Amino acid sequence: MTFDMIVQHFFNALMLGSLYGLIAIGYTMVYGILRLINFAHGDIFMISTYFVFIAIAGMRLPWIPAVALSIAATALFGVMVDRIAYQPLRNAPRISALISAIGVSFFIENLCLVIFTGVPKPMPRFEPLVRVMSLGSARILPLAVFVPAISFILVGALLWMLYRTKPGLAMRAISRDIETTRLMGVKVDRIIALTFAIGSALAAAAGIMWALRYPQIHPFMGVFPGLKAFIAAVLGGIGSVQGAMIGGLLLGFMEIMLVALFPSLSGYRDAFAFILLILILFYRPTGLMGERLEDKI
Amino acid sequence: MKSSTKLLLDAASVALLALFLWWAQGHLDGYKVQVLNLVAVNAILAISLNLIYGFTGMFSLAHAGFMAIGAYVTAILILPAAQKEMMYILEPMLWPFSVMHAPFFVAVVAGGLAAAFVGLLMALPCLRLGGDYLGIATLGFGEIIRVVFTNMTPVTNGALGLKGIPAYANLGWNYFWCVLTIYVIVKLLSSNFGNTLRAVRDDEVAAKAMGINTFRAKTISFVVGAFFAGVGGSLMGSLITTIDPKMFNFQLTFNILMFVVVGGLGSITGSLVGTLVITVLLEWLRFVEDTIKIGSWEIAGMPGMRMLIFSLLLLFIILYRREGIIGGYEFSWEGAARFAKRITGKGARADG
Numbered sequence: 001m002t003f004d005m006i007v008q009h010f011f012n013a014l015m016l017g018s019l020y021g022l023i024a025i026g027y028t029m030v031y032g033i034l035r036l037i038n039f040a041h042g043d044i045f046m047i048s049t050y051f052v053f054i055a056i057a058g059m060r061l062p063w064i065p066a067v068a069l070s071i072a073a074t075a076l077f078g079v080m081v082d083r084i085a086y087q088p089l090r091n092a093p094r095i096s097a098l099i100s101a102i103g104v105s106f107f108i109e110n111l112c113l114v115i116f117t118g119v120p121k122p123m124p125r126f127e128p129l130v131r132v133m134s135l136g137s138a139r140i141l142p143l144a145v146f147v148p149a150i151s152f153i154l155v156g157a158l159l160w161m162l163y164r165t166k167p168g169l170a171m172r173a174i175s176r177d178i179e180t181t182r183l184m185g186v187k188v189d190r191i192i193a194l195t196f197a198i199g200s201a202l203a204a205a206a207g208i209m210w211a212l213r214y215p216q217i218h219p220f221m222g223v224f225p226g227l228k229a230f231i232a233a234v235l236g237g238i239g240s241v242q243g244a245m246i247g248g249l250l251l252g253f254m255e256i257m258l259v260a261l262f263p264s265l266s267g268y269r270d271a272f273a274f275i276l277l278i279l280i281l282f283y284r285p286t287g288l289m290g291e292r293l294e295d296k297i
Numbered sequence: 298m299k300s301s302t303k304l305l306l307d308a309a310s311v312a313l314l315a316l317f318l319w320w321a322q323g324h325l326d327g328y329k330v331q332v333l334n335l336v337a338v339n340a341i342l343a344i345s346l347n348l349i350y351g352f353t354g355m356f357s358l359a360h361a362g363f364m365a366i367g368a369y370v371t372a373i374l375i376l377p378a379a380q381k382e383m384m385y386i387l388e389p390m391l392w393p394f395s396v397m398h399a400p401f402f403v404a405v406v407a408g409g410l411a412a413a414f415v416g417l418l419m420a421l422p423c424l425r426l427g428g429d430y431l432g433i434a435t436l437g438f439g440e441i442i443r444v445v446f447t448n449m450t451p452v453t454n455g456a457l458g459l460k461g462i463p464a465y466a467n468l469g470w471n472y473f474w475c476v477l478t479i480y481v482i483v484k485l486l487s488s489n490f491g492n493t494l495r496a497v498r499d500d501e502v503a504a505k506a507m508g509i510n511t512f513r514a515k516t517i518s519f520v521v522g523a524f525f526a527g528v529g530g531s532l533m534g535s536l537i538t539t540i541d542p543k544m545f546n547f548q549l550t551f552n553i554l555m556f557v558v559v560g561g562l563g564s565i566t567g568s569l570v571g572t573l574v575i576t577v578l579l580e581w582l583r584f585v586e587d588t589i590k591i592g593s594w595e596i597a598g599m600p601g602m603r604m605l606i607f608s609l610l611l612l613f614i615i616l617y618r619r620e621g622i623i624g625g626y627e628f629s630w631e632g633a634a635r636f637a638k639r640i641t642g643k644g645a646r647a648d649g
Contacts, residue, residue, distance in 0.1 A: 037429065039551075085612060092619040095356075099558045100615050102551050106608035113601030219601075227547070234433055271444035274437030278422075281434055285426060 004138035009260045011144035015213065017252020018151035022206035023229030024236065024244035025158065026078075026199030032175040032239035033195055035094060039101040040081060041203060042226015043108035046219065048074040048204035049123065049211040050112060056124045063126050071204040078200025079193045087189070112219035123215035130212060147209045154202060155245050162241065167194055175239060224270075231277045237290025246288060251276070303630050311476060318468045330468060331536075336576050337471035338532045341478045343556035343568040345525035348482050350554075351563040352491070353518040354498030356432035358550045359419065362439030363523045364530025365446055365545035366415055367408035369453055371531035372462045372540060373397060374404035380461060384454060391451045401465040405474070405531040412527025413520050415442070420516045427501075436547055447542040458541025459534075466535035474532060478525050483565060485521065494518055498563075559614055561621025566628040574622060582607055 023045055030038045051073045055066035085104045089097040129143045162168035170191045173181040182188045210225065211217050228251060236247025251273055259266045280288065321333060342360060349357045373381070378396050382389075389395075399407065423434045446453045453459075485491055493514045496504040505511050534540045552575075560571020585606060586598040614622065 035429075037432075085616070088616050089619060093562075095558055095562065096615055096619040099555060100612060102555065103608050103611040103615060106604055107612065110601040110605040110608060114599050114605055118600060231433075231437075234430075267448040268444055271441045274441050278434050278437050281426060281430060282422060285430060 004136065005260070007135065007138040008140055009256055011140045013253040013256035014249070015144045015147045015252075016256060017249035018148045018245070019206045019210055019213075019248070020225070020229045020232045020251050021245035021248025022151050022154065022202045023225060024233035024248045025155070025241055026203045027230050027233040028236070028238050028241060028244040029171070029195050029199050031233070033171065033178070033192060034086070034090075034097070036086065036097050036101065037230070038086075038199075039098070039226075040085075040104040040108060041199070042222035042224075042229070043105050044074060044078050044081070044200050044222070045203040045207040045210075045226060045229075046217070046222030047077060047108060047112065048200075048207035049217040049221070050116060050121075051204075052208055052211070053121055053123065053217060063124075067208055070208060071201050074204035074207075075197040075201040078196040078203075082193060082196040087192075109219050109222075116219065118219060120216040120218040123211040123217055125215065126212060130215075141213075143209070143212055147213070150205065150209070151245075154205060155241065158198065158202070158241060161198075167191060171195060228273055231273050234287055235277055235280055237284075237287030240287075240289040243287060243289030250288075298631050298634060306630050314472065314476070318472055322468055332577065332580050334466065334468060334471050334536050335580070336573055337468075337475040338466075338529055338536060339553070339556060339576050340475050340569055340572045341525055341532070342529040342553045343560070343572045344478055344482055344565060345522045345529065346553050347557045347562070347565065347568045348485075348525075349519055349522035351557060351568075352486060352498060353494045353515060354501075355424065355515060355519060356429060356435075357519065357522070358432050358436035358547065358554070359416075359439040359442075359523075360526050360553050361545040361547060361549040362442035363412040363416060363526035364533065364549065365442055365540075365542065366412040367405075367527030367530030368534030368540045368545070369408075369446060369459070370411045370527075371401075371404040371408040372459045372534045373452075374399040374407060375401055375463050375465065375535065376459065376461075377463075384457075384460060385451075387455055387457065388450045390454075394452055401463075401470070401535070405470075405528055408531035409524040409527040412530070413524035416520045416523025417516070419523075420519045424512060424515045424519065436550070439545075439547060439550060443542050443545050446545075453542070456542060458539065458544075460539050462535055462538045462540065464535060464538050466532045471532055471536070474528055478528070479565060479569075482521075482525070486565075490514070490517075555611065559611070559621055561624050561626070564621075564623065564625050564627050566626060567621050567623050570623055571621065578610065579603075579607060 023041065026041050026044070027038060030036055030041070048070050051070035052066050055061045055069050056063070059066075061069065081104055085100045086097055089100055129146055130141055132139050133142050162171060170181065170186045171194075173184070173186065174188060174191055178188060206225075207222075210221075229248065232247035232251045233244045234247070235250060236243025236245070254276055255269060255272065258272055259269060265272075284290070318333075321330060325333075342364070346357070346360055349355050373394055374397055376384075378398065381395055385395075419435065419438050423431060423438070426434055447456050449455070486494070493504070493509055496507070496509060497511050497514050501511055504514075530545075556571045556575055557568055558571070559575060560569070561567030582603045585602045586600060588595060588598050618624070
C-alpha cells in the first residue's frame, strides 16, 4: 500500500469514526441517565437530514441557516419523543420503555416513508466541502478534515458543559442516583429534557455531515449507522462521553482498515463490528472506559 | 380440580382445535389460512422467547439468528437435489449439502437441533454477562449469523437466498408444533425446574445462595428456547417458501419481542394473545395501503401507512397497558371454572 493510500484511508477512518462517535454520545448520555437503550436515536439522526432537505429544497434557505434550523428542530424533536413516549414510562419495567423506543423508531421511519416516499432524495451539495482537494498526491475531500474538526470541537464543548457547569453537574448526579438528585432540589425532568436535546442535536450534526458524505437520504438510512454507533457506545463503556468518542473512532478505524487490508473479507464488515464488541465485552464487561459496577445484594 | 379432569379438558380443547383447523382448511380462503399459519409459527417464536426472557430473565436478542439457522437447515434438507443444483448459480453447492435429503419432520427437528447447538455455543461465553450487556452480545451473535450466511455462498447461496422451498408447513404441521411447544414449555415451567428458572429471574444472587446451579439452569433454558426458535424458523421458511439472509435481521427479533411484551411478560397465555392480536392486526391493516374509495373520491394507497398506524397502536398499548394486554395472567382450568361459576352465579342471582 502506498503512502498516499494510507493518508486517504486515515482521513476516511477519522471521518467515519468521529461520526459514529457523535451519534454514540446520544446513546451513551440517555443510557447513563435513564438506563434506556434509545432505539429511536438512529431515526432521529435520519430525520435531521430531512429537515435540512426541507429547509433547502422547500424553504430555499441558504446552507448555514438551514443547518442551524435542522439542528434546532431535531433537538426539539428528541425532547418531544422523550415527553410523549418515554416519560410516562419512567416507573414502568424497563422493557416497556424499550418497546416504546422500538415503536417510536417504527413510527419515525414510516412517517418519513409516507411523507417522502421510499425513493432516496438527493442531498443538496455544499460545494466548498465536497470539492476534491489534493494533499501531495493523495486526494481527499475537505469534508474529511472538517468532520473530525467539528466533532472534536462539539465533544470538547460537551465535556466542558458536563464538568464545568451546573446543568452538567446535575446530569452527572442523575446518572449516579436519580432519586437523591431529585431530593437535592434538581429539576430532574428539565435536565433529562436537556440531555435529549443535546443528544439529538449531536445526532443532527452527525446526520447532516453523513448526508454530505453519502449524499442520498432515505427513511431507513439511520438504522445501520445507529446500530454501529450503539456498538461504539458499548465498546467505549456506556455512560461515558469520552468512551463513546473513543469507541466510535476505534470502530471507524477497524472497519476501514479491515476493508483496506483484507479486501476479500469486506463482506464480513458488518459482522466485524459485533465480533470486536463481543471480544471486548468478554475481557472488560463494561466497555473500555466504563466504571465497574459491583452487584448490590 | 382432579388431574384426570384437566387431562380430559386438555384433550377436548386439542380435539376442538383440530376440528376447527380441518374446517378452516376446507372453508377459508388461502389468505385467511395463511394468517392462521402465521399465528401458529409466531406463537412458537414468542413462547420460546418468553421462556428465555420472561421466565428466566435473560435479555436475549438472538432469535432472528436461531430462526435463520432453523430455516436454512430445513430448507437445504427438503429441497430436491436437482432444484438446488439449478438455484446455486453464483457458486456450485458444496458436496454433502447438495445431496442431503430428509423428510419434513426430520428436517424441522434437525433445524431445531442445529439452532440449539449454536445456542449452546453462544450460552457458554454469553451467559456470564448480565442485563443489557447480554442483550447486546446476543444481538451481535444474531447479526454475525446473518452476515456469515450472506457470505457462505457454497452452502447458503449467499444474498440470493433460497427459493421454491417445498411448502410442507400446512395448518396441521404448524399447529402440531405449536401445541408441542406449549406442552413442552408448560411442563418444563410447572416442574421444579420451572421454579428454579423463576428464582434465577427474580434474584440470581439469592438463587445461587440457595445452592442452585444458576449457570446450568440458564443454559438449559437458553438452549430449549433456541431449539424452538429454530423450529419456528424452519416452519417459517417452508411456509413462505423463500428465504434470504436479509429477512433475518434484528428487526425480526424486535417483532418477536413485541409479541411477548405486548401480551405480557412471563405468561404463556399472554404470548399467545399478543401473537394473535399483533399478527392479525398487521395483516388486517394491509387495507390502508390499497386504494381506498369513498364515494367518488379515490385515495391512493401510501406505502408505509400500515406500519405507521401499527406503530401508533403499539405505542398506545405500551403506554396505557404497560404490563401487556393481559398483564401476567395465566390461563388455567381452575381459573376458567371459577370464572364460569361467577358468571353463572351472577346469572342465577339476576334471575332470582
